Amino acid sequence: MTYRCEIPVRFGHVDQAQIVYYPWFFHFCHEAMERMFAEAIGIPYPEVLGKDRLGFPAVHIETDFLETVAYGEVLDMGVSVEKIGTTSVTFRFEGRRASDEKTAFRATTTTVCVDMTRFAPVPIPPRYREAFERLRNSETPNR
Numbered sequence: 705m706t707y708r709c710e711i712p713v714r715f716g717h718v719d720q721a722q723i724v725y726y727p728w729f730f731h732f733c734h735e736a737m738e739r740m741f742a743e744a745i746g747i748p749y750p751e752v753l754g755k756d757r758l759g760f761p762a763v764h765i766e767t768d769f770l771e772t773v774a775y776g777e778v779l780d781m782g783v784s785v786e787k788i789g790t791t792s793v794t795f796r797f798e799g800r801r802a803s804d805e806k807t808a809f810r811a812t813t814t815t816v817c818v819d820m821t822r823f824a825p826v827p828i829p830p831r832y833r834e835a836f837e838r839l840r841n842s843e844t845p846n847r
Contacts, residue, residue, distance in 0.1 A: 705839055706784040707744040709736055710802065713777045723772040729809050730765065733797045736781040737813075744783075745835040753820060758829070760793065760815035767811040771801065778802040784841035791825040792816050793836050 711732050719725040737760075738749040752758050773779065779799040787794040797811045817828045828836070 705744075706782045706841060707736075707740040707839060708780060708782050709739045709743070711735060711779045711781055711799075713773055713775055713779065715775055718775045723774055726769065729767065729769070729799065729811070732779060732781060732799060733783075733795075733811055733813060736783050736797060737795060740783045740839070744839060745832070747835075756829075757820045758826070758832075759818045759820050759823075761818060762813045763792075763816050764814040765811060767809060769809050771806050771808040773799075773801060773808045779808065780805070783839070785836045785839040786812060786841060787814075788828065788833060788836050788840065790827050793828065796841060 713724055717724050717728045741752060742748040747756075752760075778801075780802050782796075782798040782800075784796050785793060786796045792814055794812055794814045797809075797813065799808045799810075800806060801808050816825050817832070818824060819826045
């Protein structure tokens with residue numbers, strides 16, 4: 705299953721070339737991931753961090769930038785799970801321009817489940833693992 709949400713491109717996201725400055729794409733991925741936790745898993749990310757004392761910091765990111773994205777555009781963001789390890793999960797992101805449905809970028813982000821008190825890796829708890837399994841994408845990525 706792929707979780708989807710829309711993220712509008714704001715004035716502050718663009719550079720002098722009038723396109724999204726590339727670090728913002730990583731922000732868009734994180735925003736989509738936070739929304740995925742709340743809407744698809746049912747646990748708001750602040751609760752993951754504060755109540756469950758778990759975090760999922762990125763340890764590896766790969767990105768392909770395919771099309772430019774301008775101010776005023778809306779990105780249709782897709783989030784799925786590509787791989788689940790003992791302590792890690794790899795998320796796959798795809799951002800499409802809503803105006804023409806062209807894929808603007810693809811990214812994979814490997815995160816590690818950490819205990820926020822010790823900031824040390826821990827096994828992914830069963831309720832999170834089950835949720836990630838539901839989001840596992842069975843399709844072969846187009847790369």
